[in-house]
Amino acid sequence: MCGENATMETRFNMYPPCPRVDNVLGFKPHADGSAFTFLLPDKNAEGLQFLKDGKWYKAPTLQDTFLILVGDMTEIMSNGIYKSVIHRVVTNKEKERISVATFCNADADKEIQPIDGPVSELRFHPITVPHVDGLPAGTETPSDIPVTLWKFFTEAFDLTRDQVEAAVRALKPDLILFDLAHWIPEVAREHGVKRVPPPGYPSSKLYRAHDAHALLSFSVYYKSGQPPKGAKTIQEALPEGFEERVKGRGVVWGGWVQQPLILAHPSVGCFVSHCGFGSMWESLVSDCQIVLLPYLVDQVLNTRLLTEELEVSVEVEEKKQDGSLKESLSDAITCL
Ligand SMILES: O=C(O)CCC(=O)C(=O)O
Numbered sequence: 001m002c003g004e005n006a007t008m009e010t011r012f013n014m015y016p017p018c019p020r021v022d023n024v025l026g027f028k029p030h031a032d033g034s035a036f037t038f039l040l041p042d043k044n045a046e047g048l049q050f051l052k053d054g055k056w057y058k059a060p061t062l063q064d065t066f067l068i069l070v071g072d073m074t075e076i077m078s079n080g081i082y083k084s085v086i087h088r089v090v091t092n093k094e095k096e097r098i099s100v101a102t103f104c105n106a107d108a109d110k111e112i113q114p115i116d117g118p119v120s121e122l123r124f125h126p127i128t129v130p131h132v133d134g135l136p137a138g139t140e141t142p143s144d145i146p147v148t149l150w151k152f153f154t155e156a157f158d159l160t161r162d163q164v165e166a167a168v169r170a171l172k173p174d175l176i177l178f179d180l181a182h183w184i185p186e187v188a189r190e191h192g193v194k195r196v197p198p199p200g201y202p203s204s205k206l207y208r209a210h211d212a213h214a215l216l217s218f219s220v221y222y223k224s225g226q227p228p229k230g231a232k233t234i235q236e237a238l239p240e241g242f243e244e245r246v247k248g249r250g251v252v253w254g255g256w257v258q259q260p261l262i263l264a265h266p267s268v269g270c271f272v273s274h275c276g277f278g279s280m281w282e283s284l285v286s287d288c289q290i291v292l293l294p295y296l297v298d299q300v301l302n303t304r305l306l307t308e309e310l311e312v313s314v315e316v317e318e319k320k321q322d323g324s325l326k327e328s329l330s331d332a333i334t335c336l
């Protein structure tokens with residue numbers, strides 16, 4: 001990457017005590033021209049600061065620890081994906097400060113350019129996720145929040161449509177790869193751009209406006225072996241009297257279960273599931289009739305695959321505004 005004659009140079013910095021700390025900097029703001037810098041800061045005197053979003057942040061003084069700084073050459077070679085870091089050193093009234101910086105540089109005769117491969121084509125275009133009530137401040141992706149709050153993320157993500165359209169207009173892409181934003185096909189069509197849904201899924205009739213609502217329509221999420229947040233046991237999270245009401249007809253179980261063994265039991269004729277990836281396969285290899293109630297992310301697409309492309313299942317269609325599913329669920333099961 002840095003050529004055969006890559007070099008390493010070391011600089012020893014000494015900052016004497018300075019009585020005018022407000023007016024004098026030890027090292028003015030700069031980014032290193034290197035590919036990387038290994039920096040050993042003084043463990044007894046602070047002074048190094050980094051610039052992020054227009055604010056200076058102090059680097060910690062850590063014992064026996066190198067800081068690795070991205071330099072300009074890496075910024076160029078990664079086509080701006082890794083940014084070289086702007087840093088400075090402020091002075092200290094009482095203490096002298098010493099640091100050792102080792103710069104790893106590319107071959108001086110080598111012309112630096114974005115390295116070959118997909119990295120040279122990649123550009124990140126930031127999209128700001130707007131705030132909606134219920135979404136914790138600073139949420140940028142679904143992985144920042146628990147799954148029970150994803151419905152707010154879906155709502156907020158729908159509000160980024162203008163930003164995404166502006167990016168499509170400015171960048172004029174050939175293709176849009178996307179997953180769950182149901183409005184992407186519409187945007188792509190308006191701008192004459194091809195679109196590619198996630199691999200492995202059917203190509204047509206994938207996304208409907210109400211997919212987002214499918215993500216919104218359930219509020220309780222149980223994971224086997226793990227009670228929902230705020231409850232110590234599965235039983236504690238159930239509506240009052242539920243266990244009593246289903247006694248003799250149903251079993252409430254909080255641990256892991258071998259789902260294929262249950263599906264293979266002669267008394268089980270129909271499997272109602274959210275159609276996560278595991279349950280999708282387990283239902284396909286079972287002899288059960290399949291009724292699907294997708295709830296979020298891949299479940300929506302798995303359901304579409306089984307119901308529309310393979311035609312081996314029935315999807316519970318109508319999701320009532322008040323969240324009650326009794327009739328549509330019963331219709332789906334009895335139509336089999
Ligand atoms: O003294 C430090 O901590 C930083 C030194 C530095 O930025 C440099 O030598 O390029």
Ligand SMILES: [Fe+2]
Nearest residue numbers: 030031032087
């Ligand atoms: Fe530096």
